[in-house]
Amino acid sequence: MDDQFLFSNNVIGLKEIANEKYCLTFKKQFGYKAGQVVQLTCNRSIEPRLYSLCSGEFDQQMEILFDLKLGGELTPKLVELNPGDRLYVSHPYGQFLRPTPEKMWWIATGTGIAPFRSMMRSGYEADKILHGARLEEQFYFSDEFKTAFGEKYVRCNSSTNEVGDFQGRVTNYIESVKSLPKDIKYYLCGRSMMVVEVRDLLIARGVPFENILSEIFF
């Protein structure tokens, strides 16, 4: 990416919210829409990576949720950052937006919950939020989602046996729904395997392809 599209920014805070998962906050230089991404790096010699903003449209700071990739080039450097350190951040962009008050489900695993947290904090509604994880600590922002959405927020827990969680993966939850709504939008976000699997399942259950929107973290 051409350096001229990266703007100098500063770290406000870095917090490890679960094992090897971090929230990084930095200065809000531009307005943005929930669901958009930024390109970000902490060193001009390292190619910027894409991150979904997980802060809301009206928040005073920008925030991302990221995974530490052991052996990765950028994230091991990001976890060393301190308040005041320099970042280089692009203008926010992207089309994974929630533009109209249509009915919709949000489906995420892992850090894929980030854009939906942004949508939630921006005041957008969903009819169902499926959040898949294996460990309790991986249900990032779970309390915020429960408060905002109550029973519409379903934690799909594929290993531990927490009371109130659906036992199984997001795909098992979708399979368990007898009449899956077809005329709503399905927003999927996460790693490619999950997104492809959920998309194929929705299509097999009769959801039109054009009703499925996805953001893949690769």
Ligand SMILES: Cc1cc2nc3c(=O)[nH]c(=O)nc-3n(C[C@H](O)[C@H](O)[C@H](O)COP(=O)(O)OP(=O)(O)OC[C@H]3O[C@@H](n4cnc5c(N)ncnc54)[C@H](O)[C@@H]3O)c2cc1C
């Ligand atoms: C639209 C979009 C949105 C995204 N949003 C987020 C987000 O909100 N949060 C988030 O955490 N991530 C997100 N990502 C992923 C993110 O952009 C980066 O891919 C990730 O943070 C890369 O980290 P890194 O630079 O440390 O690892 P990289 O250096 O890119 O390496 C990634 C992995 O590959 C391995 N690897 C690298 N080179 C080799 C090699 N030659 N051979 C074998 N293995 C190798 C590394 O060990 C590491 O585990 C998003 C991606 C996209 C496309």
